[in-house]
Amino acid sequence: MNIELSGQQQLLTVRLEGELDHASTGRIKDELEAELMHTGAKNVAFDFSAVTFMDSSGIGMILGRYKTVKSLGGRIILVGMSREIERIVKMSGIDKLAEIY
Amino acid sequence: MTNNFKLEFPNLACNEGFARMAATAFILELDPTCAELSEIKTAVSEAVTNAIIHGYKNKSGTVILEGNLSENTVTFTITDFGEGIENIEMARKPLYTGSCDSERSGMGFTIMEAFTDSMTVTSKKGEGTTVTLTKVIGKGAPEND
Ligand SMILES: Nc1ncnc2c1ncn2[C@@H]1O[C@H](COP(=O)(O)OP(=O)(O)O)[C@@H](O)[C@H]1O
């Protein structure tokens, strides 16, 4: 995972890699929450273009960060989702909570 | 054509990926589409993850993944000998989670159901849970998919 801060819009861009499951999402959550605290950013953009698999643990991780940024007055952006990932994102309704590009 | 396998592994998170790989490799000879492969991979991942985290909470235990193939129908059963589910009907509802971990989405059973042709759950409080996932592969899928 690669986290980048883009200053102007208080935006954290998170380039996710590999498989997003229960085994990998815990660490992503911890790193992102720490980064949100340290940087004072309030928006998070997830880039899925290097994600090869995601199940409902990934949905839970996105939902968790949605709750965090919502409390900061920020928003969640989802980019680069494969057809498979978009399908479960829509199934769970997070497409209505986030901006999708 | 019939085939079957049985895998037994401890409830370690790293075995989620192992179980997914085993399940997808097992159905390859049916020449599944990418969509079918991805659906099986995801459904098995959900069931195995549930066995690992909800079945045993923070205790250690054993998970069994079995695969059965008959003609073009594949069946996976995922068994744990953990806590069991008190109210299966409620557990299967979209967005329901019985976990106090705020990172759970409650979408596991919903995804398993959507990605297979049938899902059955049998469980007994204190004895464990078995999830059975059945899917027909190559159901009139377009040749060039
Ligand atoms: N193998 C299992 N053993 C015990 N409880 C389970 C098992 N599988 C599922 N459950 C219960 O069913 C609930 C719903 O499961 P699921 O739809 O996968 O959502 P999530 O895993 O996100 O909580 C779980 O929160 C848990 O309470």
Ligand SMILES: [Mg+2]
């Ligand atoms: Mg689950």
